[in-house]
Amino acid sequence: MKNIKAWVVSLRLRTLPLALSTILMGSIVAAWDGAFRAEVLLWAALTTLFLQILSNMANDYGDALSGADNETRVGPQRMIQSGAISLGQMKKAIIVLVALALISGLTLLAKAFDTEYWKLLAFFLLGLAAIAAAIRYTAGKNPYGYRGLGDIYVFLFFGIVGVAGSYFLHTNAWQWEVLLPASTLGLFSTGVLNLNNIRDIESDRKSGKITMVVRMGRNKALWYHAALLADGWLLFLIYAILTSRTMLLWPSLLALPLFIRNIVRSFKTREPSKLDGELRNLSLSILLFVVLNAVVLIF
Template sequence: MKLKYWIYAMRLHTLPLSITGITLSFLISKFRGFEEYIVYILCLITALFLQILANISNDYGDNIRGLYNFNSFGSNKRVQCSFISFLKIKKGIYLFSILSFISGLFLIYKTISINDIFIFFLYFLGIFICIYSSIFYSIGSKPYGYKTGISDLLVLFFFGIISVQGSYFLYTHTLKIDIFLLSLSIGLLNVAVLNINNIRDIDNDYKHGKYTMAVWLGIKYAKIYHIFIIFLSVFFGGMFIFLNQIKNIQWYFFIFFIFFIILHIKNIIIIKDNKLFNLELKKLIFITFLYGLSTGISFFL
């Protein structure tokens, strides 16, 4: 049944990364007196469409370059090209591009007044940038995902700043420095997820000319880079709580998060077999999701 191969291609286990920042900023905005439920749902739908678009586009681009085969550690990513034709994958890319655009258009129509022409145009342009970035990470003659460091910065931007600060602005029409710090914390955890993926695929990526940060640094320094990213995320997250502490339970949740992060770092350091990074990748996605959710919920406890 081809449906299960499409599910593999969409990489459903990564979708909590799209939900995390948007839900976190919504919970904080709700605590501060803004209850934009429809805006939240539209943000959620748009983000999910964009991430699915990015996932299938990434697999398509990498597969046509021969990066994924039956010996790849991320073997689920090859199934779409083994069991679904390239033509159908391209149709899927077109479909989710259209869905992302329509959903994004509804979102800015609902949240931004046409009279506020600059902000309206900025978000309208942002829809195209998001769609373009989702597709051309690994598609085209010069995919930016094959250039050292660019994909890391864009993940920080889209999954951190845009996801948290951008959605918070749509809920409240305000910009806050504490939300910006929180967006960096969430964004850096997403970069760490990408880095685990790149460490896992380091040999295959190098062989096919995909120069990620892991390829550029080598596995030893890629692990150090990973620890540094997470340290910065914890620092910015701690700064956010320091600026917003209302109850001790916020610190308890944060310390609980740090405990799991320490365990994760220990595992990253000792792993020798690259295929074992798959498990740590999924763990970090789950940790990131719980971190965002618990930080938002802690305001109400």
């Protein structure tokens, strides 16, 4: 029973709503354009969950190998760090998740594109890139998460690829305007990573993990955090105006106070461990923002 609990903890369930938000946003934009497909949403969501869990476990594995997860680390204890799961067991779990992500992803592509083979190939290669990026974040030689490149990864895969990619899977068509809500989700998601790295700044410094926050320092990282969230809202405003969908703003504005509160509390919080609650709150605020956008489809 204890081992089952350890594996459940290693999934990092609280990261999953953020991953699903990107797929939901792309699906909602597709629905606004009259091209929603339920089977695409289902398989895209499942594939995204596998990729997110893969990323979480690879992160646990990589940080354990590098020493980034140590006694000075703030935040939830990692399962390899605690000794509940061995490196060998985690490596096997990573292999299983790669297989599950591939199976789910191939099913998604078959549902979306049928016999359009060039699209199948293009998205298959994109899927392989997503798997590689999930693993290489903190695992392998010279992981990019240790060189301050994690923010770029999150912006691309939680924003551009997640939102614009899922939109294309629904519609089989491309609209440049979709890059605006995609960038909104990318910036919001990068804000979550940034807040996580502000919390972990001291342990990351000691272990040699050079995140953007370590490069900038805490004070600049807080202003960077505010800019990420503010710019995300600005891009969504521009999208609503350009596409004559200003009615989208009214439901989503209900989530705005939560983003403002997150910025204010992040500046006021001096104890790193207390930022953990703000991490959870920001992830849920992003999910609420996305769900509120779906309200327009109902009314």
